[in-house]
Amino acid sequence: MYNTALVYRSFGEPQTVLQAETTALAPLPAGQVRVKMRLAPLNASDLIPVTGAYSHRITLPAVAGYEGVGVVTETSGSDAHLLGKRVLPLRGQGTWQQYVDCPAELAVPVPDDIDDTLAARAYINPLAAQMMLEHYPAHGQHVLVTAAGSDCAGYLAQWARLQGAKSVTGIYRSAIHASRLAACGVKALADTESAAIKQAAGKAGVIYDATGGTLAETLLQSMPKTGQFISYGLLSGQPFSIRQRLPAVHWFHVRNYLDAMTADGWQQAFCTLWERLRTTHVSEVMVVDFQQWQQAITLYQTPGRIAKPLLSF
8 A cells, every 4th residue: 555645855835845755555553543534734833844943853854734634444452443433643643644653542533423624623723722721711811812813813712701701802914804703702803903902902811822023022011910921823923022021921832731641631632622612613614635735735825814725635
């Protein structure tokens, strides 16, 4: 059997350095399951590593992609109960390939009522939102989220309301997101509404920021000194300076918590996520054939995009 994967052997622009490579499948290692992929989404967290932003922790060559859903086609040892089951093959190999091997204890079974398009994107953004709300709760707080049109911010906004936030304000870049945010009970502000943004930040007890740059600096200078500022991304491509000791700034990355998480804890986290995702408004998707991966990247990078591209295998 053969496997085609999107591999990068050097860092750079994903459209340039990613290459489809076909090789023979190696024997399945002990303790692993082999998953035939169905769908894998495109996220900023999939593309940014390809550029070399995290080159210190990536060994080349590497297969791109961090999440997706597929069906177990081969097992080893005591994992035969997973054969033929839909799973998320996570924390093993890159997922932008036809077959993915992953540790059996970390393969997440997908409930029957969760469709593939939702299951494929149930890791990167939902788990990050869930963990941020656990570590930096929104209960009883006025909450502000940046990059409010993004998937992770959408989960944060909706789940912060369920957790008991007093209010949730979302700052967006493209006006196309405003009505969707309002439908979720979020007060939507364009990133050009400087005075309104400063006013909202002025009462925010918790800010979840994925943007960085000058917006992050404005929010930090405006929010109460007793507030919590959680930085989990730099979508602007620009860092931000911290000019004062307060409010407190926290840097959040899911990977920093994974090593301390047991296999049981990992599986339980997804049991909680499935319950939340069943009643959450999620973004639309656009399914793109795996062979058209370059088109999928172009679609993902299109300003004002509503639908998330999913690679179909």
